[in-house]
Amino acid sequence: MSLSERRGDTHNGGSCGIISQMRRTRGFTLVELLVVIGIIAVLIAMLLPALNRARSAAQQTVCLSNLRMIGTAALNSAVEHQNHFPLAGKVSSTLGAVPDGVNDDDQSVYSYFTDTSGQHVSPMPVALAPYMGQQIRTDSAADILTDYDLSVVRKLFTCPSNLDKIQQGTFIGDSTGWLGPELWTSYGYNEAALGWTTGTGYIRGRGNLARISDPADMLFIADASPRTGYLNYMAFNDDSPTETLIDMYNAVYDATDPQLFDMTRHRGTMNILFMDGHGESRRIPDGLSTVNVSVGIQ
Numbered sequence: 001m002s003l004s005e006r007r008g009d010t011h012n013g014g015s016c017g018i019i020s021q022m023r024r025t026r027g028f029t030l031v032e033l034l035v036v037i038g039i040i041a042v043l044i045a046m047l048l049p050a051l052n053r054a055r056s057a058a059q060q061t062v063c064l065s066n067l068r069m070i071g072t073a074a075l076n077s078a079v080e081h082q083n084h085f086p087l088a089g090k091v092s093s094t095l096g097a098v099p100d101g102v103n104d105d106d107q108s109v110y111s112y113f114t115d116t117s118g119q120h121v122s123p124m125p126v127a128l129a130p131y132m133g134q135q136i137r138t139d140s141a142a143d144i145l146t147d148y149d150l151s152v153v154r155k156l157f158t159c160p161s162n163l164d165k166i167q168q169g170t171f172i173g174d175s176t177g178w179l180g181p182e183l184w185t186s187y188g189y190n191e192a193a194l195g196w197t198t199g200t201g202y203i204r205g206r207g208n209l210a211r212i213s214d215p216a217d218m219l220f221i222a223d224a225s226p227r228t229g230y231l232n233y234m235a236f237n238d239d240s241p242t243e244t245l246i247d248m249y250n251a252v253y254d255a256t257d258p259q260l261f262d263m264t265r266h267r268g269t270m271n272i273l274f275m276d277g278h279g280e281s282r283r284i285p286d287g288l289s290t291v292n293v294s295v296g297i298q
Contacts, residue, residue: 053267059160060266063223064279066156067187071220071277073131077111078209084109085207085220085275086127087172089191089235097121097172102196102206110207113138121172124194125183129153141181148183159186159223161265188224188234188260192243192294193275195235204238205297214296215275219245223270227256236260238294245272245291249284 074085087097087110095101097120104110111127112119126144129136134151137143148154196206205211212218222245224234236245239253248257261270261284272291273279282288 056161056267060269060271060281063159063161063186063266064271064281066159067221067271067273067279068277069132069156070128071273071279073128074220075277076131077128081111082109083209085194085209086111086124087121087194087196087207088124088189089172089195089237091121091172091196091206111138113141113144115141123172123181123183124189125153125157125185132156145181145183148181154184157183157185157187159265159271162186162223162262185234186223187221187273188236189221190219190238190293191235192238192297193218193220195237209275211298212275212296213298214292216278217290217292218275218296219291219293220273220275222272223262223265224260225262227259229256234260236293241294241297243294245288245293246285248293249288 078085087102091097091102099105099107099112099119102110102121107119111122113122113126114120122138123144125148126136126138129151132153134153136147136151136153191204193205193212194207196204209215219236222236224236226234236248236257237254240247243253247253249261251257263284266281269281269283269287271279271281280287282291
């Protein structure tokens, strides 16, 4: 037999061997497929809690970033308004939340919107909009609502962990009632620092930073839920000139105060923006004792 014939036989034999080996290859059996699917399901079940925690942590970070941007806008606004933040909460006086009623005849301290009855103190998101690069019309409550819902400002006042809840926070009220419009917010504000009342005890801060002795410890706004029976009044409204956030959590003065604390939004923590513009995540209730609501307002 020639060399070429022997090579041919070897080549053909090799080919037949490979073909035979390929023919002997088989797919997965049903049992094997079920085992693989079961393993994948177990792995997913093990990873899902970690993924949920990672998503929650990311949402909390975005929320805290939102608050810090609000704080920056508020401080920039204060520079142009004689060291005053926009008002929030109850603003009671003889004349109400109008320029005369808040001793701002030349309208240099606060921002205002116009409705059928005249000019009133603007809700905080509206007052801060220009310092966030946004324009919200203030010539009517209807225009405010339209522009706010389409603006970046609403996104900044919305916690990404709070998108599935309907919350409308009333920002200004006076002796004549609630002043519209009610704007969406995930956050409650410190009425002691940002509001003002007369005839029912001590005078509150009315947004004047010069009256806050410890702005790094003074609550500005924070994660919050609406109170029952308060018309979605999302404010930390103090009842004592020595009140801290832990007092509200423990319901020392008002039985509805604990309703402000959202325990599920950030897994038992809340994001807090302070009057000096910095933000922190604090555990509930362990981290609340040093957060001032009224303490330090001169």
